[in-house]
Amino acid sequence: MAIAHSNLSQQPLESMATEKSKSLTTLVKLFSIDMAAAASSSFAVSPMIAIVDRSIIENTNGKTPLVQGLKQGFAAFVASPHRFITTRQFRLVFAIYFSTYMTANVIDTTSEFYQREPTETAAAKFVGTTAVNMTACIIKDRAFTRMFGTVASKPLPLFSYLLFASRDSLTILSSFNAPPIVSKYIQTEGILNSSKMSDTIAQLACPAVMQFISTPLHLLGLDLYNNSNSSSGQRLSLIRREYVKSVLARVARIAPAFGIGGVGNNYVRSYRQQFLPNP
Numbered sequence: 001m002a003i004a005h006s007n008l009s010q011q012p013l014e015s016m017a018t019e020k021s022k023s024l025t026t027l028v029k030l031f032s033i034d035m036a037a038a039a040s041s042s043f044a045v046s047p048m049i050a051i052v053d054r055s056i057i058e059n060t061n062g063k064t065p066l067v068q069g070l071k072q073g074f075a076a077f078v079a080s081p082h083r084f085i086t087t088r089q090f091r092l093v094f095a096i097y098f099s100t101y102m103t104a105n106v107i108d109t110t111s112e113f114y115q116r117e118p119t120e121t122a123a124a125k126f127v128g129t130t131a132v133n134m135t136a137c138i139i140k141d142r143a144f145t146r147m148f149g150t151v152a153s154k155p156l157p158l159f160s161y162l163l164f165a166s167r168d169s170l171t172i173l174s175s176f177n178a179p180p181i182v183s184k185y186i187q188t189e190g191i192l193n194s195s196k197m198s199d200t201i202a203q204l205a206c207p208a209v210m211q212f213i214s215t216p217l218h219l220l221g222l223d224l225y226n227n228s229n230s231s232s233g234q235r236l237s238l239i240r241r242e243y244v245k246s247v248l249a250r251v252a253r254i255a256p257a258f259g260i261g262g263v264g265n266n267y268v269r270s271y272r273q274q275f276l277p278n279p
Contacts, residue, residue: 027113030272034105037268042097044264045256047077047084050093052253053140056246057148060219060238061226066245092143096136097257101265103132104176109272126177134168145225156225163221167214174210175258179203203266204259211250219246 051073059066077084084090107128111121141164142156183195183202192198219239223230230238 023113027109030109030113031106033269033272034109035102037265038098038101038105040268041101041261041265042094045261046090046094046097047081048256049097049253050087050089051077052249053093053144054089054148056218056249056253057144057222060222060242060246061149063148066249070249089144089147092140096133096140097261099136100129100133100172101261104129105265105269108269122177126172129176130169130172133172134165137168138164141221145222149226154225157228160221160224163217163224167217167221170210170214170217171207171254171258174206175254175262178206179262182206199266200263203262204255207254207258207262208251211247211254215243215247215250218250219243 051070055064055066055069055073058064058069064072104125107125108121110116111124138161141160145156179199179202182205183198186192186198186202187195192201216239219242220235223235223238227234227238
């Protein structure tokens, strides 16, 4: 009888171990899809972003006019794409978007798998993704500013770091947190009934619109590095002069980064549904 009782008591433990193993296996599958989504989306959008970022920096510091810089960048990419993707500027940009998408994807997947509240997920995603994106962007901005600047390499001013951090927080907010809210509003107001179409429009529009607010932060951060002795009036004049074309360039940049890239990322991640628990 003692042996029989022992066997019965072990069965729940064995069942729990099996369920835990299945859960772990399922999470690995989900995270693998997340990684594939992040990698493919980032690889697709990084060439254009790297070219635009360099062109904006060289236009702001007077090294190369914006249109000329864009032409040169795209010509180099088209002529030798295999060489371009081995350059440091491509690797830095790819690292930003892969780490950002991967962080957001993992937080989303973990929350959905364990059926957390949407508000908890939104808060965790904003904090986690902002921290990762901000760190990666600052590393990239510091490298790009030194690589493509017109002055001798020097430390990036603290205020430039703060401006870039604010810019990146706004970008993350508009790219990951705002689209679901805007999409729901579009459907609630009867503007569009298709949830898929609403999601796509919101994902494309929100990051682009935010560039009208964040571009001055970007330009000021660059100018503090390139022209440390400029007056406030000179900095304001620079922002006014470069605002329109820089906004357009950054909209063209952010559209693939978190717009098209976000749509592609969501499409690949849609294959996770078969592994997620039923609500």
